Amino acid sequence: MKKALITGITGQDGYFLSKLLLSKGYEVHGIIRRNSSMHQGTLEKLNPEERQLIKIHYGDITDNNFIVNVVEKTRPDEVYHLAAQSFVGYSFENPTFTYHNNIMGTLNVLNAVKEKAKDAKLYFAATSELFGRTTIKPQNEETPFMPNSPYAISKLAGYWTTKSYREAYNLFFCNGILFNHESEVRGPEFVTRKISMGVAKMSIGDTGPLILGNLNSRKDWGYAKDFVDGMYSMLQQEKADDFVLATGEQHTVREFVEEAFKIVGKNIEWEGEGINEIGRDPNTHDVIVKVDKTFFRPIEAENFLGDYSKAKKILNWEPKTKFRDLVKIMVENDISLLKKST
């Protein structure tokens, strides 16, 4: 039985990856940070049979001794290093924490695998945010990086460490340069989930409005369930390499909002511009969307569009879920969660 170790197992991708690896018969080990409520994040959404199969190790990736011990004890065949402070907005507020967590945490994980499980294959969760302010479109594995947030800079350190360890020590270390991927278990602070939750609430009587940042920000949004297939596939190759995973489609936050309201039978009429823009329900004239500058990033990165042709050619990977279906999955799931809780 193959063994996989997942850092960041309580996050969005950890959820889908755990399901995938369990379905393939892996022994799955996951690292969880202890908290006072003993909450286990998205792991709590797995079905009980899946959950009891996961072997949990309580600790933090910034604790080097802990990571070394876990890697030594578990001797994994595959390591999926997903743990990170992953919210760009928060990284501007707390850059020191973001650097420490994402850079030192990653260094600990990579060093532990290098020293204690050098034959293991490792996936590092890099990101399209590495491209930041680029004007080149679409972005692929050869596009120069222009990170423009503390989050992206911390991930750039992880990206280069992964790549240089691969080359210097002949390790099977891969970077997944993943464009945004969302889902019904996306954290509530991320704009897509904020929209799906807000629209779901308004569909059952909440008056709103939905308060958002830059409506014109363009993203390449895919479905997390599709993207973990690509991560897995990277570690099944003969040769370690870096891959972009994306959908190759760009949509604005505005389009996400419009699509989400359509699912609950509402159209939007936009009025005004910039931070004074509002969205009204044309039937009731109620304001259902407002813009607030506190939700803008200090430097916007708004031109993400991925070219996943290398992943298609080598991994035979393609995104399966279309933008509209993704929005539908998220909104319908939030409506059903609300109905269950009332």
Ligand code: NAP
């Ligand atoms: P997420 O939902 O924010 O999950 C992050 C996970 O990392 C959580 O399980 C979190 O644990 C854990 N973590 C953070 N710091 C830790 C520490 N010091 N020790 C142990 N665990 C720690 O992120 P995601 O969306 O699943 O993304 C997975 C990875 O891919 C992240 O590295 C992210 O930056 C990267 N990525 C994501 C996207 C995307 O669109 N989703 C795109 C590109 C790259 P807690 O539950 O305790 O907070």
